[in-house]
Structures are given as C-alpha cells and as structure tokens.
Amino acid sequence: MKIFSKDQIYEGDKLTAERQNITSADLMERAGIQLFNWMHLRLQGAQVPIHVFCGIGNNGGDGLVLARHLITHGYHVKTYVVNCSDKRSKDFLVNYDRIKNVSKKWPILLKCESDFPEIAPQDIIVDAIFGIGLNRPIDPWVKALFMHFKSTGAFTMAIDISSGLSTERVPVDSESVVWAGYTLSFASPKLVFFLPETSKYTVHWEVLDIGLDVGFLRGVPTENELIGKHEVLPIYKPRTKFSHKGSFGHALIVGGSYGKIGAVTLASRAALSVGAGLVTVFVPKCGYVPLQAAFPEAMVITDMEEDFISKIEFDITPSVIGLGIGMGTNSKTIAAFAVFLKQNKTPLVVDADGINILSKKKRLLKLLPSASILTPHPKELERLIGKWKDDFDKLEKVKVFSKKYDVIVVIKGANTMTVYKDKTYINTTGNPGLATAGSGDVLTGIITGLISQGYEALPATIFGVYLHGKSADIAVEDFGYQSLIASHVIDYLGSAYMNLFEPQKETEGDEQEGARNKKQP
Known part of the structure; x- marks a missing residue:
C-alpha cells in the first residue's frame, strides 16, 4: 500500500475533482459520508453522546458533514466550532450552512477555556479540528482543549490525522497534539503512524476510500510503502515439481x-x-x-x-x-x-x-x-x-x-x-x-x-x-x-x-x- 505525502494528497484531491467533474465540496461530502458509514456500522443507532469538534478549515468541514449525517440519522450529537482563526475555508462555510438546515441546535462556537463542554468518560469525541495542512503553533487555549479531551477518558476518534500532528516533523510538545484511540485516514495511512516518536498519537488506524482518481492512485510514485500480505x-517464488536442493x-x-x-x-x-x-x-x-x-x-x-x-x-x-x-x-x-x-x-x-x-x-x-x-x-x-x-x-x-x-x-x-x-x-x-x-x-x-x-x-x-x-x-x-x-x-x-x-x-x-x-x- 502506498503512503502518500501531504503534497500528493492535495494533488490527488485536485485531480479527482477535475477528472470526475465534481467540486471540492462534493469530495468533502463523499469523505464525510464514509466517516458516517464507519461510525454507523459500529454504533447501530446507540444513543451515546457524540461530541464533534470542528476546526475552520477543510478538516473541520469533514467533521461538519459527519455531524450532519449523524444528526439526520437520529444520533445524540453536539457539534462545536473551534474558533482558532478568522479565516474559514470555502468548503467549511458550505457545510456550516448545510448543518444549520438540519438542526435547530447550531454548532457551538468555542473561543476560550470557559467555553469547554463537559464530556463524560462514556462519551465519544470526534477530532476534526486540524488536518494535514497545519503549519503553525496552536493557541494555548486550543492546547488546553486537547488536554481536556485526554482528561475526560472518553474514546477519541481523529479524522485523517490527530489534530496538532504534522506529517513531516515530530511535535515539540506532546500536549499540543490530540491523543486518539482511532484515526480514520483518507486514501492512505500517514508515515507518522509508524514512527516511534509519533505513533503514540493514535492507537489504531484505518484507511477510508473516498474515491480518489484511480489513475492517480496507481500512477504516482511514493517514497514510502506499507508492506502486508498483498x-x-x-x-x-513457488517451487516446481522437479526442483532439487541445488535449485x-x-x-x-x-x-x-x-x-x-x-x-x-x-x-x-x-x-x-x-x-x-x-x-x-x-x-x-x-x-x-x-x-x-x-x-x-x-x-x-x-x-x-x-x-x-x-x-x-x-x-x-x-x-x-x-x-x-x-x-x-x-x-x-x-x-x-x-x-x-x-x-x-x-x-x-x-x-x-x-x-x-x-x-x-x-x-x-x-x-x-x-x-x-x-x-x-x-x-x-x-x-x-x-x-x-x-x-x-x-x-x-x-x-x-x-x-x-x-x-x-x-x-x-x-x-x-x-x-x-x-x-x-x-x-x-x-x-x-x-x-x-x-x-x-x-x-x-x-x-x-x-x-x-x-x-x-x-x-x-x-x-x-x-x-x-x-x-x-x-x-x-x-x-x-x-x-x-x-x-x-x-x-x-x-x-x-x-x-x-x-x-x-x-x-x-x-x-x-x-x-x-x-x-x-
């Protein structure tokens, strides 16, 4: 299995939209549905509180799509927007409007530590705050939010990658990264899942197929490859009937x-x-x-x-x-x-x-x-x-x-x-x-x-x-x-x-x- 770099994933998203004649918002919808299908298969309608924390970029947009589908299927969902910047991605805004159309309870805006919700150990946390594009230190109050997640003892699931974790370097501060019990990664796993200093940020991982262009997936060479049975x-090399020890x-x-x-x-x-x-x-x-x-x-x-x-x-x-x-x-x-x-x-x-x-x-x-x-x-x-x-x-x-x-x-x-x-x-x-x-x-x-x-x-x-x-x-x-x-x-x-x-x-x-x-x- 190929392990794509951050730049290759961005390229794959772009080529997929062009070759399949879809918008980036359509691709985000596809990703969110796959996330929902994964959770729905395992929860089967169970009414455990699910806390979906969304950033204001595309990872947050994925989280909003997931939350919307969970809501429309009757799950007990609370959605939060981690307001860590004034900039919002275009597809985040598209899905912010969409989720408002399916729920009377709009996403809760988090701006400081006093806004943090109570989370019980039996609840589920979905981390959709930062994706692979994070390239700056996080704010102290966001770090405190990550520490809050950890302190609750609740099961934490990360979308694509644990928030705060870079695909290209080891975190300086382990408390500035979400510690996930499970990561659902798009298209391929990330190299950081396998390195001793970074693998601790997710206990288990799984790849979700979001329908990226097959020609791109097969044709692009990667520096890293995952080796399994396939x-x-x-x-x-099988042996033939007339082999002998000299063979x-x-x-x-x-x-x-x-x-x-x-x-x-x-x-x-x-x-x-x-x-x-x-x-x-x-x-x-x-x-x-x-x-x-x-x-x-x-x-x-x-x-x-x-x-x-x-x-x-x-x-x-x-x-x-x-x-x-x-x-x-x-x-x-x-x-x-x-x-x-x-x-x-x-x-x-x-x-x-x-x-x-x-x-x-x-x-x-x-x-x-x-x-x-x-x-x-x-x-x-x-x-x-x-x-x-x-x-x-x-x-x-x-x-x-x-x-x-x-x-x-x-x-x-x-x-x-x-x-x-x-x-x-x-x-x-x-x-x-x-x-x-x-x-x-x-x-x-x-x-x-x-x-x-x-x-x-x-x-x-x-x-x-x-x-x-x-x-x-x-x-x-x-x-x-x-x-x-x-x-x-x-x-x-x-x-x-x-x-x-x-x-x-x-x-x-x-x-x-x-x-x-x-x-x-």
Missing part, C-alpha cells in the same frame, strides 16, 4: 566466537528453514561440536583458531553470505574481515559484529558489493550513521547512507523499515515477543536463505522481514509475548509461508492496525 505475495542455492553463514555459537546456529537454522538448499557455517573451532550436535542439517567449516575467527577462507562457492553474527571484534577478526571484503564478490547480509566492524573501519563500507544488506539494531545503526535528533532525521540519514554506499538498511523496530536509497518499505507484521535474544540472528538467516533461493536483495529483505514478523505473530498465539524465543520464530516459518495462501480473516485495516505498538529485534 504486497509480498507477488514476491513469493535453491548454497548459503554460507560466517560468524561465532567463544560463547556465541548459538547466534550462528540460529541464523543458519533460519536460512535452511526459510528454504535455502544447502547451508554451510564457518566458525572458530569451538563451534564445531555444538553446531554438529544442534544442527545436523548444516555443514561446518572451522577456522584454525579455537575461540575466534582469524581468517575467512573456504573452498565452496556460496550463493550468498550472512556475515558477522556473534563474531566478536578481536583484532585478528577485524583484520580477517577486512581481507575478506577486499576479495569477496558474493552477495552479503551483514549483521551484529560485522556492522560494528564497519562502524569502526568505515573505509570498508566501500568494499561492500552493490545492494548488500545491513541489519543493525538501534545502537548499531547509531554507530553507522551517527546520532539523530528525531525519527525523521534518522530516516533521512539512513537514506543518505544507503545512497552513498549503495546498501539496503533494515531499521528494526515495532514497524521494521527497509530503506534502499530514497524508498522506504514499512512492515506490518511482528509483535513485542520479538524483543528477545537471537531474534535478530534469525532475521539475518531468513534474508540470507531467501537470497540463496534466487530472490533479489531488496525483495528478499522485504519478504524476509515480513515472514520473520508473521512467524512470530503465529507463534505468539501459542507462547505469548513473554515466552516467545527466537527458536520459535524458526519453528513457525512454515506456518508463515502457509498463511500467505489462507483466506484473509481480517480486513486490510484490521491487519494493519495489528502493527501498532510492537517491538522487534
């Missing part, structure tokens, strides 16, 4: 050190479980017996050193190499890593200590093959790109880094993001159970195993992140968040594959809502 299904490549996992052989065991198991034809593991001598015992399906090559890797040499021709897992940063290991990169032409997935070495020796980044994949956790990412001031700055720094070195970067988190140059792919699967030791090693193995089978680097990363999260989502039903461990994610990869072809049990919106408030490795 997006990864075209990536999946699915040979993955090599290089890593491990004394006390960290478990990391390479997890990564290599994940690579084979996701479908690699063959997996070989290169480890120091101390890893030979543990790997042969714990993972008999793997072949093992050992370094001459007992406790760490001192020279990366092998006599096989792998399809892909997963590098750095549990490897440590011994001086001899670092030297071996540098020599290896100078000679290597095989596709790479680099994780953990491989990333830490690259951070210490940044000149080595230029030796990475094109479209190598880096899978850092937050601290490793900071070592690579430097500190960032907020989530938007982090994304921008990652894009600059990706373009400079021609690498794919996985930003792990509640909504893990795959960044390649100017494009960001936001994953919707996964849950807090993934906040456990070894889950990152499993992800590295999954991506490595997919590339081994012939997937290109970027699709393999997108698909791998999805499968990793989906496997955890299925496993957590049996183990719960606290008891989920990395091995479970490997064990449920088959179920994650099978789930691709199961009938969709929930709506697209419900599946995407499920991506809220999660921690990944």
Whole structure:
C-alpha cells in the first residue's frame, strides 16, 4: 500500500475533482459520508453522546458533514466550532450552512477555556479540528482543549490525522497534539503512524476510500510503502515439481566466537528453514561440536583458531553470505574481515559484529558489493550513521547512507523499515515477543536463505522481514509475548509461508492496525 505525502494528497484531491467533474465540496461530502458509514456500522443507532469538534478549515468541514449525517440519522450529537482563526475555508462555510438546515441546535462556537463542554468518560469525541495542512503553533487555549479531551477518558476518534500532528516533523510538545484511540485516514495511512516518536498519537488506524482518481492512485510514485500480505505475495517464488536442493542455492553463514555459537546456529537454522538448499557455517573451532550436535542439517567449516575467527577462507562457492553474527571484534577478526571484503564478490547480509566492524573501519563500507544488506539494531545503526535528533532525521540519514554506499538498511523496530536509497518499505507484521535474544540472528538467516533461493536483495529483505514478523505473530498465539524465543520464530516459518495462501480473516485495516505498538529485534 502506498503512503502518500501531504503534497500528493492535495494533488490527488485536485485531480479527482477535475477528472470526475465534481467540486471540492462534493469530495468533502463523499469523505464525510464514509466517516458516517464507519461510525454507523459500529454504533447501530446507540444513543451515546457524540461530541464533534470542528476546526475552520477543510478538516473541520469533514467533521461538519459527519455531524450532519449523524444528526439526520437520529444520533445524540453536539457539534462545536473551534474558533482558532478568522479565516474559514470555502468548503467549511458550505457545510456550516448545510448543518444549520438540519438542526435547530447550531454548532457551538468555542473561543476560550470557559467555553469547554463537559464530556463524560462514556462519551465519544470526534477530532476534526486540524488536518494535514497545519503549519503553525496552536493557541494555548486550543492546547488546553486537547488536554481536556485526554482528561475526560472518553474514546477519541481523529479524522485523517490527530489534530496538532504534522506529517513531516515530530511535535515539540506532546500536549499540543490530540491523543486518539482511532484515526480514520483518507486514501492512505500517514508515515507518522509508524514512527516511534509519533505513533503514540493514535492507537489504531484505518484507511477510508473516498474515491480518489484511480489513475492517480496507481500512477504516482511514493517514497514510502506499507508492506502486508498483498504486497509480498507477488514476491513469493513457488517451487516446481522437479526442483532439487541445488535449485535453491548454497548459503554460507560466517560468524561465532567463544560463547556465541548459538547466534550462528540460529541464523543458519533460519536460512535452511526459510528454504535455502544447502547451508554451510564457518566458525572458530569451538563451534564445531555444538553446531554438529544442534544442527545436523548444516555443514561446518572451522577456522584454525579455537575461540575466534582469524581468517575467512573456504573452498565452496556460496550463493550468498550472512556475515558477522556473534563474531566478536578481536583484532585478528577485524583484520580477517577486512581481507575478506577486499576479495569477496558474493552477495552479503551483514549483521551484529560485522556492522560494528564497519562502524569502526568505515573505509570498508566501500568494499561492500552493490545492494548488500545491513541489519543493525538501534545502537548499531547509531554507530553507522551517527546520532539523530528525531525519527525523521534518522530516516533521512539512513537514506543518505544507503545512497552513498549503495546498501539496503533494515531499521528494526515495532514497524521494521527497509530503506534502499530514497524508498522506504514499512512492515506490518511482528509483535513485542520479538524483543528477545537471537531474534535478530534469525532475521539475518531468513534474508540470507531467501537470497540463496534466487530472490533479489531488496525483495528478499522485504519478504524476509515480513515472514520473520508473521512467524512470530503465529507463534505468539501459542507462547505469548513473554515466552516467545527466537527458536520459535524458526519453528513457525512454515506456518508463515502457509498463511500467505489462507483466506484473509481480517480486513486490510484490521491487519494493519495489528502493527501498532510492537517491538522487534
């Protein structure tokens, strides 16, 4: 699913009006009806008080349309206009007149704190005050109104975006933003729904189709894309009847050190479980017996050193190499890593200590093959790109880094993001159970195993992140968040594959809502 920018949404509104020969007020009516349909389906005429707070721009106009339809269908509605400016949009005024024609109780004008209404915890608040166009600080009394919403404990639903929240920057003051329980977003979700510093302003979200021009929706490229089942299904490569293990490549996992052989065991198991034809593991001598015992399906090559890797040499021709897992940063290991990169032409997935070495020796980044994949956790990412001031700055720094070195970067988190140059792919699967030791090693193995089978680097990363999260989502039903461990994610990869072809049990919106408030490795 595409995630449109603010400017693209404005362009889509304009083109839709032109191509469908309708007015902007007609499009606003369409949006308001969709909002009403969503609420009506769930409330079924229930007489709970609904407080609709409208700004004086187009977001407020949407709120007025919603309020009008709720009124005409017999709901208990109180409508307010937050009078934060003397300027009113044209379509707001159109719908202000329309609502006056269906109710003897005209919208109540709010101008200061003494005008605030009483709201009970069991009431519903609809936030239609500011939309995506807000570009100035809000007045103190409007901030007080937002705090009033929060203090009531009432369910709050935002129209398109929480008022006070920008689509392009992190709020300086969290009390100047409406904290919504649900956001109904037009045409596409907003990027801020998925960033750690801004996702807290809406617990759940859903996209409403307001009939924007199909040609525009399909044709316009976006910098951000949301990845769910429908997006990864075209990536999946089915197996043919006469396939054999040689058809699915040979993955090599290089890593491990004394006390960290478990990391390479997890990564290599994940690579084979996701479908690699063959997996070989290169480890120091101390890893030979543990790997042969714990993972008999793997072949093992050992370094001459007992406790760490001192020279990366092998006599096989792998399809892909997963590098750095549990490897440590011994001086001899670092030297071996540098020599290896100078000679290597095989596709790479680099994780953990491989990333830490690259951070210490940044000149080595230029030796990475094109479209190598880096899978850092937050601290490793900071070592690579430097500190960032907020989530938007982090994304921008990652894009600059990706373009400079021609690498794919996985930003792990509640909504893990795959960044390649100017494009960001936001994953919707996964849950807090993934906040456990070894889950990152499993992800590295999954991506490595997919590339081994012939997937290109970027699709393999997108698909791998999805499968990793989906496997955890299925496993957590049996183990719960606290008891989920990395091995479970490997064990449920088959179920994650099978789930691709199961009938969709929930709506697209419900599946995407499920991506809220999660921690990944």
